Amino acid sequence: MLKLAPVGVLLGRAGAVVLVLVASFCLVQAGSAVGVAPALAETRTQAPAPVLSNPLRVTPTDRAEWEVFPNPKFVIPLGRPALNLPILMYHYIRTLPAITDALSFDLSVTPAKFQEQMDWLAANGYHPVNFDDVRAYFGGRQPLPAKPIVITLDDGYLDLYTTAYPILRAHHFKAVAYIVSGFLTNPAYASAAQVQAMDADGIQIGSHTITHVNLQSGSNASSYRQITESGASLERLLGHRVLDFAYPSGKFDSRIVALVQHAGYDTAVTTNESVRHSPGNRWTWTRTRVRGGESLAQFIVQLGSPEPSVVINGDYGPLASYGPPPLGRSLPLLLPIAVEPKPQPALGAAPGP
Numbered sequence: 001m002l003k004l005a006p007v008g009v010l011l012g013r014a015g016a017v018v019l020v021l022v023a024s025f026c027l028v029q030a031g032s033a034v035g036v037a038p039a040l041a042e043t044r045t046q047a048p049a050p051v052l053s054n055p056l057r058v059t060p061t062d063r064a065e066w067e068v069f070p071n072p073k074f075v076i077p078l079g080r081p082a083l084n085l086p087i088l089m090y091h092y093i094r095t096l097p098a099i100t101d102a103l104s105f106d107l108s109v110t111p112a113k114f115q116e117q118m119d120w121l122a123a124n125g126y127h128p129v130n131f132d133d134v135r136a137y138f139g140g141r142q143p144l145p146a147k148p149i150v151i152t153l154d155d156g157y158l159d160l161y162t163t164a165y166p167i168l169r170a171h172h173f174k175a176v177a178y179i180v181s182g183f184l185t186n187p188a189y190a191s192a193a194q195v196q197a198m199d200a201d202g203i204q205i206g207s208h209t210i211t212h213v214n215l216q217s218g219s220n221a222s223s224y225r226q227i228t229e230s231g232a233s234l235e236r237l238l239g240h241r242v243l244d245f246a247y248p249s250g251k252f253d254s255r256i257v258a259l260v261q262h263a264g265y266d267t268a269v270t271t272n273e274s275v276r277h278s279p280g281n282r283w284t285w286t287r288t289r290v291r292g293g294e295s296l297a298q299f300i301v302q303l304g305s306p307e308p309s310v311v312i313n314g315d316y317g318p319l320a321s322y323g324p325p326p327l328g329r330s331l332p333l334l335l336p337i338a339v340e341p342k343p344q345p346a347l348g349a350a351p352g353p
Contacts, residue, residue, distance in 0.1 A: 073145070073311070073312050073313075074125075074145065074146035074309045074310070074311050075143040075144065075145060075146060075309055075310060075311075075312060076137070076143055076144040076145070076146065076148065076307055076308075076309055077143055077310055078137065078140055078142075078143050079140075080307075081278055081279075082276055082277065082278035083137075083144075083148070083276070083277055083278075083307050084275050084276060084304055084305060084306060084307040085134070085148055085149070085150065085275060085276075085277045085307065086149045086150070086275045086288050086302070086303050086304065087149075087150040087152055087269060087275075087277070087285060087286070087287040087288060088149065088150065088151050088152060088287065088288050088290055089152055089154065089269075089271065089287040089288060089289045089290060090109060090114070090151070090152065090153045090154070090164070090290050091107035091108070091153070091154050091155055091157070092104075092107050092108040092109065092157055092159060093108075093109055093110075093111055093114045093153075093159045093160070093163045093164040093167075094108055094109075094110070094111070094157075094159045094163065095108075095110055095111075096108050096110055096292050096293065105292045105293065106291050106292055107292065108292040109290055109291075109292055110292075111163050111167070113296075114163070114164060114167055115167050116296055117290070117296065117299055118167055118168065118171050118173060119171075120296060120299070120300070121149065121171075121173075122171050122173075124147075125146060125147050126147040126148075126149050127144075127145035127146065127147055127148055127149065128148075128149050128150065128151050128168075128173040128174045128175060129144060129145070129148045129149070129150060129174055130150065130174045130175070130176055130204040131150070131176060131204060131206075131243070131244045131266075131267050132204065133148070133174075134148075134150070134267075134277075135243075135266065135267075138278075138279040145309075146306070146309035147306045147307070147309070148307070149303070150175075150176060151168070151173060151174070151175040151176065152175065152176045152177075152178065152206075152246070152269065152287065153175060153176070153177050153178070154178045154208060154246055155178065155179075155180055155183075155189070155208065155212065156177060156178070156179040156180055156183060156184075156189050156190045156195070156208070157188065157189055157190070158187070158188055158189055158190055160177055160190050160198075161190040161191075161194040161195075161197075161198065165198055165203060168202070168203070169201065169202065172202075173202070174202050174203070174204065175202070175203050175204070176203070176204045176205075176206055176244060177190075177195075177198060177203050177204070177205055177206065178206040178207065178208035178244075178245075178246040178269075179195055179205055179206070179207065179208055179234060180208045180209060180210070180211065180212045180230070180248075181207070181208075181209075181210050181229070181230040181233040181234055182210040182211045182230075183211075183212075184237075192237055195234075195237065195238075196237060196238065199238050204244065205234055205238060205242060206242065206243075206244035206245060206246060207227070207230045207231040207234055207242055207244070207245045207246070207265070208230065208245070208246050208248060209226040209227065209230045209248050210225075210226050210229055210230045210233075211226070212248045212249075213226055213248060214248065214249060214251045215227070215247065215248065215251055215252065215256045215259075216251045216252065216253055216255075216256060217251075220255070220259065223256060223259055224259050224262075224263065227245070227259055227260055227263045227265075228263045231245070231263065231264070231265065243264075243265055243266040243267065244265065244266065244267045244268070244269075245260055245263075245265040245267070245268040245269075246268065246269045247260075247268060247269070247270055247271075249271070250270050250271025250272065252268075252270060252284070257283050257284060260283055261283055265283070266282065267282045267283065267285060268282070268283045268284065268285065269285045269286075269287055270284055270285065270286055270287065271287065271289065272284075272286045272287070273286055273287065273288055273289060274286035275288060275303070275304040288302045288303070290302075
């Protein structure tokens, strides 16, 4: 029982009645809270963690949220027909091999250098985006954040998952990984489970053919198979459309571009260098190669001048999921494709880079 008699003496009978009612209400509310909280807690369940052959050691608090719009928002406003948009090109993220191997040296960026470059981008206001974001911009649906940049990694080597992905994830950076679908069972490359994990966590997956062949050297039929079946295999693995393609070793011509367009890809990237991009040339978008051994100063110079941005305090709406644009698959194929047997790899042949 609540001892309110002294209060009633001091404040009078009416005051005592009011205090009793208030106290009773508070007790009822407290009791309700105690009774409801456990019931709510019992309804919350944790989703089971994915089981990977080589899982990353991260805690739930480390999970990237991939937020690219701070508030107030500095954005690239809609309506510009072309943008200064660096598309960085990486291959290996590993300790540099002997400098006598010029090609491997050029393709290899050390983990420390990669970390330094990502730190600099974060500290200087760059916002990594993927090609869905770029599609949404040129489609008039969503502005881009200030200083947009696309980070691409070619070939899908194992260090994409073990080294580059954790660094990107720690920065909450989006990126695009071009995967050679026929190499997913090769231990030197990321596995199917690892590609699925990255796809679900901020890394957009693009196609890089089945076996990393020179498409220019093949017939229409063999090159078209390399282009289409690699994308179809990745789509079966991931459960969604794969719209972006990279030409192996940057080898392409008008014939190969036509095949890529007909296969239904919405973008394709080369190894040619420039930072200026428009939707009209999206099947031959250029990139900025990040070379092994280059200094941070050299890296910065290659980015060029950032696209001018504006500041807004309003809201452009949520970052929605954008469906694939109605492009590519409806294009007529003007090149003849003769049916021919699928090429068989030579016995004992090792996959190339």
